[in-house]
Amino acid sequence: MLDTFVIPLLQIAVLVNALLVTVTFLVLMERKVMGWAQARLGPMRVGPYGILQAIVDPIKLILKEDITPANADRFVFTLAPIMSLVPALVVFSVIPFGPEQPYYIADINVGLLFIISVTSIGVYGIILGGWSSNSKYPLLASLRASAQLISYEIAVVMTLVSVVLTAGTLNMIGIVEAQREAGLWFAFVQPVACVLVFIGGLAETNRLPFDLPEAETELTGGFHTEYSGMRFSLFFLAEYANIIVISAIVALMFFGGWMRPFPNVEALAFLDLIPGWVWFCGKIFFFLYLFVWIRATFPRYRYDQLMAIGWKVLIPIAIGNLVLTGIAKVVL
């Protein structure tokens, strides 16, 4: 009873709360970093250095009026934000923060596939949100978004397969343990795959330079134009939760998860004083910062460029990488 219900429920409560708090502060971090990148200060009004902005914003969103457009499909309109947030949170059930029990919720032997398939459900939220609003710009945006997600998912999954070949397992803990045995982060074994997954991750979370579904200048804000109040903030939460998911996947599969840097160098053993989950969270935050950094640096692609990159560059590279990995696996 204790092991099957109480402890997992406690873990879920801790994890979900930690995630939601992280997301609210992630928004603040994004605004701050964007501000600094553009030689501004970012939010400064609420609290010291604007730290309380992260608490004021959600309160504002909760208090706002929740509008349903007159001709919207009410049921689907309500369902869409839920369908986009739930998969983003479910994924964390198989993401391990450490090798032993209290640090993960579930350890299943198809962990990576589970992550991929559950995140692929998230696209429904975007498509349905755009369709049910019964408004032309959201519909266009959701068509764009779904085309983009499906295209880049192929490249990302193909690339992840080559990592699975290297590690010899689909289990997330097993993949990190394989890096310990190899004595090397997979970022050095599979550098191409690492870059590819990160680029694909940018596209799958609709972040700049691939944020065409939200392109403010042409689509008035994208598939969630008609949403307001709490339903809008669910989309918002889902987007940022997905960014954390991508960062966690990259950290686990290419940067050794909870392991310290250079796990094979004895001289750095003092770094183990810092617990594994702190290393893991640190790595996640590094990639979150990278997401914001890229947003502040790169302009948006045109839609045809986006599709050309996905289909004519990333997918061929992913397949080539997969074939090379297979050959290397057989030869070595």
Next chain:
Amino acid sequence: MEAFVFYLLATLILGLGIMVITARSAVHSVLFLVLNFLLVAILYVTLSAQFVAVIQVLVYAGGIVVLYLFVVMLVSLKKAPELRSDSRRVARTGLLLAGAVLAELIAIVWYTSANGSAPPAQAASDFPPRLAGDAMLNTERLGWVLYTEYLIPFEVASMLLLVAMIGAIVLAKKNL
């Protein structure tokens, strides 16, 4: 417990199947289809076929139905398609297809109850040493069986997919 879960899932799956074909709006019926596929995935989990379950979600719920949704959203279905075609003919074809499926199911049940379980159970010694034993993993076992015992059906299926892919490209591109 297991039987209870099975019957619960089976009832839900059948109910959702009926919802798929009776829903007024095409988008709603696609949504019921997604739910249906997710429940079928749970059914696979109860059979401890986790790999198949996850692939079911990935391919059907995450891929194919998204494309259905695409088509349904782009094609305006204001007027129900039944109004334009002969409803009696549709009913006849439907009955014929349903009858064929029912006959097939009965044949399978009859055949398996006569010959024991259909696929021959693999002896553990047939697997390579790393895979044998209790710790044998679902995915590895499936891969092993797929590339040894069921190699020819597997290759035939992949040829079929290749043909479909090339066919789609030929149809979509006007001047190759």
